[in-house]
Amino acid sequence: MGGFLSIFFLLHMAPLWLSIINMLRLILVYRNTRYAYTNKRMMFRTGFFGIDFKSVDYDKMQNLEVNVGPLEKLFNVGSIRTFTGEFASAGEHGTRPVYNVFKAIEDPYAVYKAIKQVSVDIKTDWNYPNNLRPEENSGYNTTYKPKP
Numbered sequence: 001m002g003g004f005l006s007i008f009f010l011l012h013m014a015p016l017w018l019s020i021i022n023m024l025r026l027i028l029v030y031r032n033t034r035y036a037y038t039n040k041r042m043m044f045r046t047g048f049f050g051i052d053f054k055s056v057d058y059d060k061m062q063n064l065e066v067n068v069g070p071l072e073k074l075f076n077v078g079s080i081r082t083f084t085g086e087f088a089s090a091g092e093h094g095t096r097p098v099y100n101v102f103k104a105i106e107d108p109y110a111v112y113k114a115i116k117q118v119s120v121d122i123k124t125d126w127n128y129p130n131n132l133r134p135e136e137n138s139g140y141n142t143t144y145k146p147k148p
Contacts, residue, residue: 035102037115039122042082044100056100058122060084066112078108080115 025048034045042061044054061082068078080102087095105111 033103035105037111037118039118042100042102042115044102054100056082056084058119059126061119064112064116064119066108068108072104075104077104077106079103080105080108080112 029046029048032045032047032051036043041058042056044056046052062085063083064080065082066078066080072078081099082101083097083099086098088098090096102108102111
């Protein structure tokens, strides 16, 4: 009976042990995690054993959203996530969308607004370059000025 109970507890305690292991991983990843946005792309840096970099150009961004959960609200932070059209295999269940996330960002609404503004300016400038715009244009007025 003791062997059965040991196996039973090991299997049913697996979620607890896996969550503890994940918390330890997050503590180790924390010092390598950085986020940035520029006038060309969003950049993500993270890693446990090695450092991984990822960048998302604004033309690939299809959706940008800000989420503030109850625990994040306690610490006055939030998450900003973007969808770029990437999908990952979910095994036999098909595929799932891949989101790139800025986690635990202070003042997430201001950061969201700044990223969204740069994104709109970049996409507008690519679709309607300044050199091709007429002198009188009642359309969108972008403040983005590319470097020569």
